[in-house]
Amino acid sequence: MNLILSDRPLALPETGPDDIRLIDLSQRKIANCVGCFGCWTKTPGKCVIRDDAVEVYPAIAASDRVLYVSRVKYGGYDTIMKSMLERAIPVQQAFIRLFHGETHHVQRAVAPKQAVILAYGDISPREQQVFRRLVERNASNMNFESHRVVFVPEHEVEEAVKKEVEAWARS
Amino acid sequence: MGKILILNGSPRAPRSNSKAYAQWFTQVCPTETETYAITRDNHLELCRAMENCDHLLLVFPLYADGIPVTLLNFLKTLEENPPQHKPTVSVLINCGFLEPEQSEVAISMVELFCEQNSYPFGSVLSIGSGEAILNTPFRGLVGRKLKQLAASMTRRQGRRLKVTMPLPKKLFLRASTTYWENYGKRNGITRAQMETMDIEI
Numbered sequence: 105m106n107l108i109l110s111d112r113p114l115a116l117p118e119t120g121p122d123d124i125r126l127i128d129l130s131q132r133k134i135a136n137c138v139g140c141f142g143c144w145t146k147t148p149g150k151c152v153i154r155d156d157a158v159e160v161y162p163a164i165a166a167s168d169r170v171l172y173v174s175r176v177k178y179g180g181y182d183t184i185m186k187s188m189l190e191r192a193i194p195v196q197q198a199f200i201r202l203f204h205g206e207t208h209h210v211q212r213a214v215a216p217k218q219a220v221i222l223a224y225g226d227i228s229p230r231e232q233q234v235f236r237r238l239v240e241r242n243a244s245n246m247n248f249e250s251h252r253v254v255f256v257p258e259h260e261v262e263e264a265v266k267k268e269v270e271a272w273a274r275s
Numbered sequence: 276m277g278k279i280l281i282l283n284g285s286p287r288a289p290r291s292n293s294k295a296y297a298q299w300f301t302q303v304c305p306t307e308t309e310t311y312a313i314t315r316d317n318h319l320e321l322c323r324a325m326e327n328c329d330h331l332l333l334v335f336p337l338y339a340d341g342i343p344v345t346l347l348n349f350l351k352t353l354e355e356n357p358p359q360h361k362p363t364v365s366v367l368i369n370c371g372f373l374e375p376e377q378s379e380v381a382i383s384m385v386e387l388f389c390e391q392n393s394y395p396f397g398s399v400l401s402i403g404s405g406e407a408i409l410n411t412p413f414r415g416l417v418g419r420k421l422k423q424l425a426a427s428m429t430r431r432q433g434r435r436l437k438v439t440m441p442l443p444k445k446l447f448l449r450a451s452t453t454y455w456e457n458y459g460k461r462n463g464i465t466r467a468q469m470e471t472m473d474i475e476i
Contacts (some may be wrong), residue, residue: 136344139287139336145459149474162475178384178391180341183348189339190286195474198455200372200448207372207444207451213472230390234383241340241380 106272107167108265109160111174111184115262120269125163129184132156136187143194149212150194157191164246165195168215171268173222173261179234182225189246196245208244216249220268223253224261277329279428280362281310282321284335284346288312292369292405297334299418300367304425306330313345318352325358330365330397330428333385336405337370337378342385350388357392364389365397365428367421369405373447375437377403398427403439404447407454413440 108114108126116126134157142152151158164170174185181189196209221239223232236253243251256264281301285291289312301308309328311321325331335346342350366385368378378401389396400420402408408417420438427434440447459469 137286137338139285139291139338141458145455145464145469146462148459148464148469148471149476158475165474177347178342178350178387179380180347180384183344183351186339186341186347187344190344193339197470198458199470200451202444202448205444206374206377207447210470212474214474231387234380234387237383238340238380241377245340 105163105167106169106171107163108171108173108269109164109185109188110172111182112261114173114265117266117269119273121273124269124272125167127160127163129160129188132160134160134187134191137190137193141198144196144198148197151191153191157188160188161192161195164192165212165214167217169218169272171220171222171265173224173265175258176223176225176227176231176235179231180238192246203244206244211247214247216247219243219246219248219251221251221253222256222261222264222268224256224258226257227255277306278327279304279306279308279330279332280324280328281308281332281334282349283310283312284333284343284349285312286338286343286345288314288345291336292409293334293336293367295409296367296369296402296405296417296421297332300332300334300421300425303418303422304429306425306429313349315348318349319356321349322353322356322358325353325362326360328362331362331394332365332367332428334367337368337381340377340380342381354388354392361392361394363395363397363428363431365424366399367402367424368399369402371404371406373403373439373442373444375401375403375439396433398424398432398434398436400424400436400438403437407451408438408440411440416441
């Protein structure tokens with residue numbers, strides 16, 4: 105499955121593949137993770153907060169191609185995307201493994217992903233550098249097999265999404 | 276040095292490891308401290324509290340490779356409501372992984388906030404194995420580093436400190452597996468249940 109997770113409304117081009125699921129997080133009710141570890145130790149694989157996030161993290165897990173569209177703040181994802189990524193930890197187990205020589209959580213049934221992160225806003229070179237390091241770390245914790253970061257000013261988001269979706273259609 | 280304002284940016288502040296680290300810090304810190312948990316509703320109150328301090332210590336866990344939303348949202352409010360006198364900002368971060376280096380990006384995020392908003396950046400203590408270390412014989416190592424952090428902040432040395440369990444990785448894996456297995460057991464959940472590969476099924 106191809107998943108687009110966006111922190112803003114998007115119009116999809118008609119030329120993309122058929123199996124794209126677009127989730128506009130700005131229209132979803134997603135509370136903050138409360139760090140209760142319920143999804144690891146009480147109801148494994150399920151978040152105890154039953155809001156819209158419980159539809160989103162299974163979609164993340166099932167997708168082998170993802171496009172995350174997020175505004176950047178302080179070199180990281182801004183609130184909407186970051187809230188969702190924090191709520192996605194039910195896709196991992198509490199247990200820790202060695203991965204590339206580092207300790208990381210064991211993944212549940214999470215498809216390996218080709219990830220494109222479309223990061224938008226007025227992003228300084230220094231901020232871009234921190235964001236790239238962040239996505240590099242995400243790769244180990246979110247099962248990205250490959251990843252690419254694209255920085256665009258806000259007014260070019262739609263065009264950049266179109267380009268990525270068309271690339272999906274071609275491959 | 277004037278007062279240190281300590282803000283707990285953990286999403287589960289009232290019963291967080293961050294709270295325990297912050298409390299211990301206040302016990303070893305020679306300077307007067309004032310501690311608050313960041314909640315959804317107290318951002319402006321905390322911005323005002325900053326007027327009376329020379330130093331701000333942000334205490335928080337690593338969340339999804341970065342700063343938790345609780346802290347992110349507060350920093351955004353602070354950006355809009357800056358104090359007249361900007362304190363020096365230091366960081367006390369903990370992550371559950373063995374490597375404190377996994378928190379480097381989150382520390383850079385706080386540094387970016389400081390650069391963009393003209394706050395002097397101070398010292399850092401990055402704690403690895405932070406979920407469990409306080410309940411192990413290695414807790415003394417944390418105490419020593421907290422003292423060093425307090426001294427570095429007081430003397431404005433800008434030190435970058437790290438601490439973690441001094442264990443080979445394979446031994447840490449075994450210890451953490453036992454830790455989590457016991458955590459589940461207290462909730463009546465077996466290891467096999469915790470190891471389910473199912474998500475929302």
